[in-house]
Amino acid sequence: MTHLRYGFRTFVLELVMIAVGLAFLFPVYALITLSLKGSQEIASSPLAPPVPPTGANYSSAWSSASLGSALLNSTVITVVSLVCLIAIGSFGAYFLARCASRLGFTLYVLFLLGIVLPFQLGMIPLFKLVDQMGLLGTYQGMIIFYTGIQLPFTIFLYTGFIRALPRDYANAAMIDGASHLQAFTKVVFPLLRPITGTVLILNAVFIWNDFFTPLLYLGGSARETVPVRVFAFVGQYVSDYGIVFAGLVLAALPILAVFLVLQRYVIRGFASGLKG
Incomplete structure (x- = not known):
């Protein structure tokens, strides 16, 4: 039985897939983050995590x-x-x-x-x-x-x-x-x-x-x-x-x-x- 080896090519492929996954998740993160902020916080730091988050x-x-x-x-x-x-x-x-x-x-x-x-x-x-x-x-x-x-x-x-x-x-x-x-x-x-x-x-x-x-x-x-x-x-x-x-x-x-x-x-x- 042959065993797949974890090599440089596999490592690069994993990095590419992680980058693609992050690219797809970024709009979701931005949407949820902005929905939990007030107007002033959105203007000053739109992509930073909300501190504190608000549900208003x-x-x-x-x-x-x-x-x-x-x-x-x-x-x-x-x-x-x-x-x-x-x-x-x-x-x-x-x-x-x-x-x-x-x-x-x-x-x-x-x-x-x-x-x-x-x-x-x-x-x-x-x-x-x-x-x-x-x-x-x-x-x-x-x-x-x-x-x-x-x-x-x-x-x-x-x-x-x-x-x-x-x-x-x-x-x-x-x-x-x-x-x-x-x-x-x-x-x-x-x-x-x-x-x-x-x-x-x-x-x-x-x-x-x-x-x-x-x-x-x-x-x-x-x-x-x-x-x-x-x-x-x-x-x-x-x-x-x-x-x-x-x-x-x-x-x-x-x-x-x-x-x-x-x-x-x-x-x-x-x-x-x-x-x-």
């Missing part, structure tokens, strides 16, 4: 910018959109992965085109359509929008994963008398846990952090999401950067918690979704 910025950000209602709006839109994406995307991908006809191949190519083409090309007609339907400033309009925009990417991941699964599981269930729907919901879908975790985190990050679409569809309404509310908050309190950075930390915490819980599924599920 967080209470001010929560009350002044109404982040509580914005977090609720973002949570409702994100959660319902994810449920629709998983339900429609997984079942649609099951049909595309198991259908050997030209129709299935054509539909799959159309979904791939939905990934390639930027959705900004259709923003004006989509806005007019949502306006004519009376869905501007509503949860429903945003949920329908995100479900449609992210469905091609979701189906792409699910289809690759389902193609890599053996057909024997679903076939055995149908031999026992189960329908295609029952075979999918009771046999196939539980096997999709890794890719479902990937679908959850990737779509959740996109929907939660999206700024342009909620600004266009929800701006000025009571349904504004966190990025839109933080943007307005920055414009109103731009002189007090401590409150601004505290609002940014509060906005990032929920999606960061979701990512930490589901992180083990991201790489494993994404790699499996590329098979087939």
Whole structure:
């Protein structure tokens, strides 16, 4: 058995990785440090550790910018959109992965085109359509929008994963008398846990952090999401950067918690979704 030796090359590689890690951690350090300082301390020593740290910025950000209602709006839109994406995307991908006809191949190519083409090309007609339907400033309009925009990417991941699964599981269930729907919901879908975790985190990050679409569809309404509310908050309190950075930390915490819980599924599920 050969043993790897710790040499100069390994030492240099470790130094490079440490430097890269510090480069990624520095913005997080700056964000948290500035959120725990007062205005005078930020002006005199912006990157030094806060002495002493203060939590007043967080209470001010929560009350002044109404982040509580914005977090609720973002949570409702994100959660319902994810449920629709998983339900429609997984079942649609099951049909595309198991259908050997030209129709299935054509539909799959159309979904791939939905990934390639930027959705900004259709923003004006989509806005007019949502306006004519009376869905501007509503949860429903945003949920329908995100479900449609992210469905091609979701189906792409699910289809690759389902193609890599053996057909024997679903076939055995149908031999026992189960329908295609029952075979999918009771046999196939539980096997999709890794890719479902990937679908959850990737779509959740996109929907939660999206700024342009909620600004266009929800701006000025009571349904504004966190990025839109933080943007307005920055414009109103731009002189007090401590409150601004505290609002940014509060906005990032929920999606960061979701990512930490589901992180083990991201790489494993994404790699499996590329098979087939």
